[in-house]
Amino acid sequence: MTCRALIIQRLVWFGLALLTFLTLLVLFFIIGYISAKGAPVITPEFLFSLPVRMGKEGGILPTIIVTLYIALLAIVVATPFGVGTAVYLTEYSRESALTRIIRFGADALAGVPSIIFGLFGFILFVIRLKMGWSILAGGLTLAMMVLPTIIRTSEEAIRAIPYQFREVSYSLGGTKSQTVWRVVLPNALPGILTGVILSLGRSVAETAAVIFTAGSTLRLPRTILDPGRTMAVHFYILAREGLSMERAYGTAFLLIIVILLINAFSYLLMFRLTRRLK
Amino acid sequence: MREKLIEKGLLLVALSALGSLLLIALFIFVEGVPLIVKVGIKNFVASTHWAPTKGSFGILPMIIGSVQVTLLALVLGGGLGIAVTMFLAEFAPRWSVAILKPMIELLAGIPSVVYGFIGVMVLVPWIRRSFGGPGFSILAAGIVLGIMILPTVIAISLDALRAVPLSYKEGSLALGATRWQTLYRVMLRAAKSGVIASLILAMGRAIGETMAVIMVAGNALLISASPLAPVRTLTSNIALEMGYAAGDHQKALFATGIVLFVIVALLNTIAILTMRERK
Numbered sequence: 001m002t003c004r005a006l007i008i009q010r011l012v013w014f015g016l017a018l019l020t021f022l023t024l025l026v027l028f029f030i031i032g033y034i035s036a037k038g039a040p041v042i043t044p045e046f047l048f049s050l051p052v053r054m055g056k057e058g059g060i061l062p063t064i065i066v067t068l069y070i071a072l073l074a075i076v077v078a079t080p081f082g083v084g085t086a087v088y089l090t091e092y093s094r095e096s097a098l099t100r101i102i103r104f105g106a107d108a109l110a111g112v113p114s115i116i117f118g119l120f121g122f123i124l125f126v127i128r129l130k131m132g133w134s135i136l137a138g139g140l141t142l143a144m145m146v147l148p149t150i151i152r153t154s155e156e157a158i159r160a161i162p163y164q165f166r167e168v169s170y171s172l173g174g175t176k177s178q179t180v181w182r183v184v185l186p187n188a189l190p191g192i193l194t195g196v197i198l199s200l201g202r203s204v205a206e207t208a209a210v211i212f213t214a215g216s217t218l219r220l221p222r223t224i225l226d227p228g229r230t231m232a233v234h235f236y237i238l239a240r241e242g243l244s245m246e247r248a249y250g251t252a253f254l255l256i257i258v259i260l261l262i263n264a265f266s267y268l269l270m271f272r273l274t275r276r277l278k
Numbered sequence: 279m280r281e282k283l284i285e286k287g288l289l290l291v292a293l294s295a296l297g298s299l300l301l302i303a304l305f306i307f308v309e310g311v312p313l314i315v316k317v318g319i320k321n322f323v324a325s326t327h328w329a330p331t332k333g334s335f336g337i338l339p340m341i342i343g344s345v346q347v348t349l350l351a352l353v354l355g356g357g358l359g360i361a362v363t364m365f366l367a368e369f370a371p372r373w374s375v376a377i378l379k380p381m382i383e384l385l386a387g388i389p390s391v392v393y394g395f396i397g398v399m400v401l402v403p404w405i406r407r408s409f410g411g412p413g414f415s416i417l418a419a420g421i422v423l424g425i426m427i428l429p430t431v432i433a434i435s436l437d438a439l440r441a442v443p444l445s446y447k448e449g450s451l452a453l454g455a456t457r458w459q460t461l462y463r464v465m466l467r468a469a470k471s472g473v474i475a476s477l478i479l480a481m482g483r484a485i486g487e488t489m490a491v492i493m494v495a496g497n498a499l500l501i502s503a504s505p506l507a508p509v510r511t512l513t514s515n516i517a518l519e520m521g522y523a524a525g526d527h528q529k530a531l532f533a534t535g536i537v538l539f540v541i542v543a544l545l546n547t548i549a550i551l552t553m554r555e556r557k
Contacts, residue, residue, distance in 0.1 A: 005455075005456045005458075005459060006456060008456075008458060009456045009457060009458040009459075012458045013369050013458075015361070016361050016362075016364055016365035016369060017365060017369070017370075019358055019361040019362060019365070020361070020362045020365045020366070020370070020378070022358070023358060023362050023382065023385075023428060024378070024381060024382075026385075026425055027381060027382070027384060027385050029396075030388060030392065030393075030396055033396060033399075033400070034392065034396075080291070081291055081294040081295075084288055084291030084292065084294075085291055085292040085294060085295060087288060088288040088289060088291065088292035089292065092285050092288055092289070101296060102292050102293065102295070102296055104296075104550060105293075105295045105296025105297075105298075105299050105300075106295040106296070107546070107550045108299055108543065108546055108547070108550065109295050109296075109298055109299045109302075111479070111482050111483075111486075111542060111543075111545075111546035111549075112299070112302060112486075112539070112542065113482075113485075113486025113487070113488065113513060113538060113542055114486070114488065115486065115488040115513045115516050115517055115535070115538070116302065116306065116486070116535055116538065116539055116542075117302070118517075118520075119306060119309075119516065119520070119531070119532060119535045120301075120302045120305050120306060122520070123305050123306075123309055123532070124301070124305050144298045144302075147294065147295050147298060148295060151295060175281060176281055176284075177280070177281060177284050201387055202387075204389075205387065205388070205389035205390070206389075207389065207390065207391050207488075207489045208390075208488040208489055208513075208517060211517075212520055232389050232391055235389075235391055235392075235395070236391045236394075236489060239391070239394075239395050239398070239493070240493065248395070252391075252392055252395060255389055255392065256388065256389075256392060259387050259388070259389065260384065260387065262387075263383075263384060263387045267380050
């Protein structure tokens, strides 16, 4: 009987290991496939020249610039709100019905599909507030989308700071806001940054919420009130309309590399943070 | 006095996420509800005829399509996800978990358009060759979504398994149960609500996913029980037609958004409440 149970355990171990391996294989396949076909496309001309004939020829410079603008705008707008929310939840309130509702709001916002953000951003920013398809409208829409990520990571980072840090500040006559500003936030900074960087990655990857708010114009934007096409949107249009598979692979490769680097950086940050606090 | 002001200010900031959520709901509903009222809720959600430029707004095929694709993704991605979770929680050596977990989380960072693209280039032709049909199908969308929900399933159910008190495990092992028996009969049962929450949350993800599904599902307006048939989901319906829709047609897309929003809100609320109960 015991022997049989051990044999079953062996079999289960083998099966589960196989399935885990399969999952990793999918990850490696995606990255390997895109890299093999996309990496050779990346040349300085591809990165730094303007697209010709709707992207059939030429480079992707405008899409890189628009992606940068939109993603930066999103985190610049979302970070103060996200960190402020986290500070309120951790430093300025006790568990109450109100904080539970605030947390529920953040959790529920995190689950809203990106296409709904797209619809909303289109009707509010593009139409009602008359921004038109623009980097501004796209950035604001994404800011709302990444807000929950920043709230959650900032809250965790602030909670990880030992209470004694605050006591020292208070005992020296520091007020609450001084304590938050000079003791809590500086110590939580690496953790907060992790959330901000993750949000940057999500903004770069997003398509559905951007395509209906920032538009898909392939021109170089002059101001944030101009419309623009992000790398993700450009890749989608190239692939879907079969304009240039070669350039689609190149754009996808760049997109994946940028996002992997961003995520790896945020992991490193989090890893160092957790080690320091231990 | 100044401190009080700061506190009030922060409270306002803290309401931003909830405010965003309400604002989104408000605008989607204001745009979409008049159309649902105009054509009647029954004609909207229970009619199979979608010809928005001719005044027919039945979204039943899309509702069924979304459900089919989501359930398939849940079976594939949920099953695989829980298997990986069990391996990481009990069988994999500690050092390897520290490497494997971030790698699996990388899957969450890959843009959905890239998943869709790989689906089109690799999965769709494979399905066409091996099983016949157009390749663009419920099956293709289900597999792609199944992979996309893996990080959600694994992250949350792993947390749940790790939150099970050590004494449960020790008690079971002390009684002579093997590690597998302990995992299967004790730990998984104790972590049940967390695992279920992860699956519900993953369902919300799958039903709300847009770009990857548009690329591989074929988007045909039909109802079919065959997994090889092409299908159009609620999300792809919105994204496909938003570019050129105007008037009632555009309103109908917002109304489609309402149906999606309500389904996702229900799923997420259940998941959030289930997870909160545990704490």
